[in-house]
Amino acid sequence: MILREGMKWTIPPAILSVIFLLMAVQNSKVLPVFLIFAAITAIITLFFRDPERRIGDGVVSPADGTVLQIIKRDGYHEVHIFLNIYNVHVVRSPIEGTVVGVEDVSGGHKPAFARGAEKNRKVRVMIKEQGHEWVVELVGGLLARKPISWVRVGDRVLKGERIGMITFGSRVILRIPEARAKILAKPNEKVVGGETTIGEFL
Structure with a gap:
């Protein structure tokens, strides 16, 4: 498709x-x-292909790509995933929940793999699940100037459901509440959006 x-x-x-x-x-x-x-x-x-996926267990990767780094910050595990131009660029919800916020955040246009790229222009999607707020950031790159969100506040999303896309090379940052899940993903791991289990619920 x-x-x-x-x-x-x-x-x-x-x-x-x-x-x-x-x-x-x-x-x-x-x-x-x-x-x-x-x-x-x-x-x-x-x-621009959009293949169907067999949804994995636990917390699933929001995107195809390579795990760049995993950081602990402010009560969250931050999983940074780099998407090269050959990856599927559809972004999926890592869990089931309700969208409580969608923000268009201005920023730069560094290459998505570069240091400081997390400060590029992005779309931030906040999802409430079991009283915890999860954050999926669709971060643009050098060519990917405007990430696209397909969800609005109040939408109920299923795990693995498509929530947006980024064009021509980009990065996705998933913020997982430390109190809610344990990280299984590792740096340099190849992940598949909607399929790869990158965390397990606590």
Whole structure:
């Protein structure tokens, strides 16, 4: 499945691919141009893919990618996940709960893997579960200028449910209440959004 947000990026090169393919039938010199636009279409389609997931146990990863670091701060475990351009960029809820806050936070546009990237522009989603507040931050990067949230305050979300996306390389920060869950994820671990168990409830 392809995200609707990706259609505006996918359709133009796809149309040009068809046009240049038809031209290449008459003139083989146009074939390289067709191949370029076909490759662009394939890459964009790959980026905006949205596969179904088999939801894992416990606290699941909110995104595909690599765990950069895990920090204890202010009563929370912070799990930082880096998404490269080849990862699925749909962000999912790590637990079942109710959305109690959605904030658009201004900031910079450093590469998502760089130190200090957590201060980039982001969308912060707060989810209340069993009296605890969990935080999922969709952090933009050098190209990912505006993360997108698909939820609003008052929405009830299921574990693994899609809550937003970030485009073209980014970072997701999950803040897990220390009193509510134990961290199982480790730095440099590859995780799959909605499937990989990164914590267990206490």
